[in-house]
Amino acid sequence: FYNLSMKFLQFGQYVRNRDRVFQIIKPKVEALANETEQRANFVIEENGQGVYVVTKKGEHSVDTFAQRGRQLFLHASSAGKAILAELPREKIENIIEQQGLPEMTQKTITDREELYEELDRVQERGYAICDEEYISGVRAVSTPVCRPNNEVIGALGISGAAYRLTDEKIQERFSDSLLGIASEIELEIEHTLS
Secondary structure: OOOOOOOOHHHHHHHHHHHHHHHHHHHHHHHHHHHOOEEEEEEEOOOOEEEEEEOOOOOOOOOOOOOOOOOHHHHHHHHHHHOOOOOOOOHHHHHHHHHOOOOOOOOOOOOOHHHHHHHHHHHOOOEEEEEEEOOOOEEEEEEEOOOOOEEEEEEEEEEEOOOOOOHHHHHHHHHHHHHHHHHHHHHHHHHHHO
C-alpha cells in the first residue's frame, strides 16, 4: 500500500496559489496595454532567466519576441532588472555565474559592477528601464511585483518603440500607470491569498 507524501500537498498549494496569482495578473496586464497603448507583459524568473507568462499588445505595440513562454536574459531587459533589484546579492551572483552577461546590443550592460549600480537606481526610482539593451530601437520600463513578505513574484512592464518611450514620457505618463497597476496587483494578491 502506497501513500502520497504530505510534501505533495505543499506542491499542490504552491501551484494553486501561483495559478490564482496569474488570474489576478492577466486582466491587469490587459488594462496596462489598453491604458498605455504599448505592449504590456508580466515576466517571472525561472532558472536564472526571465520567462514571459502574460503578454498583451496595445494599439501602438512593436512586434518583438515577447511571447508567452519565451525566455530572456535578465540583465538586458527592464523586467529582468526589476526582478534582479529585488533579489539577494548571492542569488544575483549565482545567476550571473550561470547565465553570464552576454551582449545583446551595443547598449547592453555587460559589466558586473555597472549592473549593480543600475540595480541600485532601479530600487531608488521603483522601476527599471531597458534603453535598447535587448533589441535596438525598442525601450521598455518595468517594475517588480512582490508578495506581502517582499518576495518578488515577477515584473510588470511595457515595451515600445524608443521614440514612444522617451525618458520624459516614462516619467510623465507611463511610470504612474505602471506603478499604479503593480500596486493594485500586490493589494489583490495580499487580500486574495492571505
